[in-house]
Amino acid sequence: MHADDRRHEILAVARRDGMVAVTPIARALGVSPETVRRDLRALEERGLVRRVQGGAHPVESAGFETTLDARARRYVPQKMRIAAAAADLLEEAETVFIDEGFTPQLIAEALPQNRALTVVTASLATACCLARRESTQVILLGGRVRGGTMATVDHWATGMLRELVIDLAYIGANGISRQYGLTTPDPAVGEVKAQAIRSARRHVLIGIHTKFGSVSFCRFAEPSQFETIVTDTALPAAEAQRYALLGPHVIRV
Incomplete structure (x- = not known):
C-alpha cells in the first residue's frame, strides 16, 4: 500500500473510532508499528491527528467533527469527574448557560436538584435532560439544529443570548x-459560544485532556477569559501550570 493510501486509512479509522492504536492498525495494514508511527508523525505535522501514547486522536477541523454519539463513548469516567467538579463551581449562580456537547450534558445532570435554577442551552439533549425537573426552568435557544451534535446555531440563537445576562457559563x-x-x-458554533461568554458574568471552561494542544478552524475565546479550567489528570501538571499562568485556576480531577 502506498504511504498516502495507508495514511488515509489510518486517518479514517481514527475519525471513525475516535482514536487509532498503533499495534492493531499496523496488524490490519500488514506493516510494522514503526511504519505506523512515522505515518502518525506525518499526519500530526499536517494537523490531522494528535499523537498520544500508543496511538493518536483525530483533530477536529472545518471538514471533520465528531458526533455527540461518538463523544459519549470516549473517556466517560474522566468526563463524569470533570462534570461533577464543574457543577461544584455553581456557587450562588441562579442562571446558567450550558454549552452543547456530551460533557456539558453531564454537567447538567450533576447540577443540584434542590434549588431553583434557570438553565439556558443550545443543546436539545441537555434541555430534555433538565425539563422534567420541577426546580429548573429551561430556556432552549432557537435556530438551525446541527444533526451531529443536536444543538442550535445561527442568528436566532445568538440573538436570544444577546438579550440575557447570565450568572455562569459552562x-x-x-x-x-x-x-x-x-x-x-464550525463558525456558527463559535458565534454561539462567543456570545454566551459575552452574556455571562463568570466563565468555566471544561475539556478532556485530549483537547489541549489541539487547534480547530474557528477561534472564539482565549483561556484568559475564564476563571476556571476543569480537566482530567491525564493533562500533565506542568502543562496545567502553563495555562494557570494565563489567569484561570486549573482543576485536574
Whole structure:
C-alpha cells in the first residue's frame, strides 16, 4: 500500500473510532508499528491527528467533527469527574448557560436538584435532560439544529443570548491552545459560544485532556477569559501550570 493510501486509512479509522492504536492498525495494514508511527508523525505535522501514547486522536477541523454519539463513548469516567467538579463551581449562580456537547450534558445532570435554577442551552439533549425537573426552568435557544451534535446555531440563537445576562457559563471547545486560544470547527458554533461568554458574568471552561494542544478552524475565546479550567489528570501538571499562568485556576480531577 502506498504511504498516502495507508495514511488515509489510518486517518479514517481514527475519525471513525475516535482514536487509532498503533499495534492493531499496523496488524490490519500488514506493516510494522514503526511504519505506523512515522505515518502518525506525518499526519500530526499536517494537523490531522494528535499523537498520544500508543496511538493518536483525530483533530477536529472545518471538514471533520465528531458526533455527540461518538463523544459519549470516549473517556466517560474522566468526563463524569470533570462534570461533577464543574457543577461544584455553581456557587450562588441562579442562571446558567450550558454549552452543547456530551460533557456539558453531564454537567447538567450533576447540577443540584434542590434549588431553583434557570438553565439556558443550545443543546436539545441537555434541555430534555433538565425539563422534567420541577426546580429548573429551561430556556432552549432557537435556530438551525446541527444533526451531529443536536444543538442550535445561527442568528436566532445568538440573538436570544444577546438579550440575557447570565450568572455562569459552562463552555467547551474542540481545541484548547495557549497559542491559538479556544477553537471549534464550525463558525456558527463559535458565534454561539462567543456570545454566551459575552452574556455571562463568570466563565468555566471544561475539556478532556485530549483537547489541549489541539487547534480547530474557528477561534472564539482565549483561556484568559475564564476563571476556571476543569480537566482530567491525564493533562500533565506542568502543562496545567502553563495555562494557570494565563489567569484561570486549573482543576485536574
